[in-house]
Amino acid sequence: MEVAVRELLIEKGVLTADQVRRQVEDMDSRTPARGAAVVARAWSDPVFHRLLMADGNAAVETMGLERGPYKLVVVENTPDVHNVIVCTLCSCYPRWLLGLPPDWYKSRNYRSRMVREPRAVLREFGLELPQDTTVRVHDSTADMRYLVLPMRPVGTDEWQEQQLGALVGRDAMVGVAVCASR
Amino acid sequence: MGGQPAGPVARTEHDYALWEKRVDALLVLLSRKDNRQMTVDELRRNIEALGPGVYDSLSYYERWMHSITATLLQHGVLTVDELGRKMADVEHRVARGEL
Numbered sequence: 130m131e132v133a134v135r136e137l138l139i140e141k142g143v144l145t146a147d148q149v150r151r152q153v154e155d156m157d158s159r160t161p162a163r164g165a166a167v168v169a170r171a172w173s174d175p176v177f178h179r180l181l182m183a184d185g186n187a188a189v190e191t192m193g194l195e196r197g198p199y200k201l202v203v204v205e206n207t208p209d210v211h212n213v214i215v216c217t218l219c220s221c222y223p224r225w226l227l228g229l230p231p232d233w234y235k236s237r238n239y240r241s242r243m244v245r246e247p248r249a250v251l252r253e254f255g256l257e258l259p260q261d262t263t264v265r266v267h268d269s270t271a272d273m274r275y276l277v278l279p280m281r282p283v284g285t286d287e288w289q290e291q292q293l294g295a296l297v298g299r300d301a302m303v304g305v306a307v308c309a310s311r
Numbered sequence: 312m313g314g315q316p317a318g319p320v321a322r323t324e325h326d327y328a329l330w331e332k333r334v335d336a337l338l339v340l341l342s343r344k345d346n347r348q349m350t351v352d353e354l355r356r357n358i359e360a361l362g363p364g365v366y367d368s369l370s371y372y373e374r375w376m377h378s379i380t381a382t383l384l385q386h387g388v389l390t391v392d393e394l395g396r397k398m399a400d401v402e403h404r405v406a407r408g409e410l
Contacts, residue, residue, distance in 0.1 A: 130376050131330050132410065133397040135337060137389055143348060144340050152336035153329070217313025219355055220371070229335070231324035235371055241317035253320050268313065271351055 156229065163194055164226035164276060165297035166290075171203075172281045173290045185276065189226065197225040200273040206280045206307075210263045213251065213304030214275040215243040221269035223276045227299055234303065244268060254305040277302050282310035331372040337379060349382045357381045 138144050167189055171178040181188035185201030201223060204212040216222065217240050222230040233239050243250050247264045251257075258264060267275040279301040285293060300306035327335075341348040357378035358366070366374065383389045404410045 131334050133401045134380055137397050149336050153332045233320050233322050238317040239320045240312050241315045244313045
């Protein structure tokens with residue numbers, strides 16, 4: 130059906146084969162490395178950190194990254210608060226910073242349970258949080274996207290931005306994992 | 312869906328196939344402001360219209376493709392007739408090993 134619809138749309142001049150090809154290439158170029166670079170910059174540069182928290186889209190644009198088609202809200206983990214993101218309606222995800230979402234993010238079970246029993250779901254991801262940590266679950270909407278700013282691992286004070294970026298995994302930016310220095 | 316009881320989260324993921332990326336690309340291109348044929352809200356409405364049985368029998372991007380096609384038919388961008396002919400043509404090409 131994909132082939133049929135695509136060919137018909139091209140034949141009718143609604144879109145071109147070239148547009149489809151370029152769109153797929155752009156998609157392939159978006160990976161979690163982009164989000165990791167943003168997190169590493171936020172850990173390293175207090176001015177950037179402030180801007181990122183106030184206006185996520187403007188902040189990522191200062192790094193030469195796509196501004197993104199939706200409002201970007203960055204939620205920061207602290208020793209007291211752990212943030213995690215979900216899209217209960219469908220699969221909204223900060224794709225311009227993380228690429229396409231993994232299957233589990235789009236699954237019925239993740240979307241159903243994350244808003245109701247986040248600690249149990251996080252445990253399934255191997256993340257056991259202290260009882261006194263507040264867990265905040267952020268449900269994405271059609272017009273905005275969340276990104277979790279994980280906590281900087283201890284013992285990385287002297288690390289350069291690039292080294293730091295290598296510590297930041299996709300799952301930590303969704304909030305189902307944390308960053309560790311090794 | 313949010314808040315309803317459900318089973319454990321299977322932590323599966325896969326590398327997206329080209330056809331899946333193309334379905335994604337179609338939606339992005341068709342919902343662009345400068346050439347809007349449909350909206351993401353229509354995509355979701357027509358996915359929800361699949362009903363629970365069909366919804367669960369299809370993969371993620373299969374659902375998208377059903378919804379995109381349904382929306383384009385509703386808007387008259389495509390007709391049932393031309394889609395039927397094109398699908399028959401695609402099937403012939405697949406049978407002949409051309410696709």
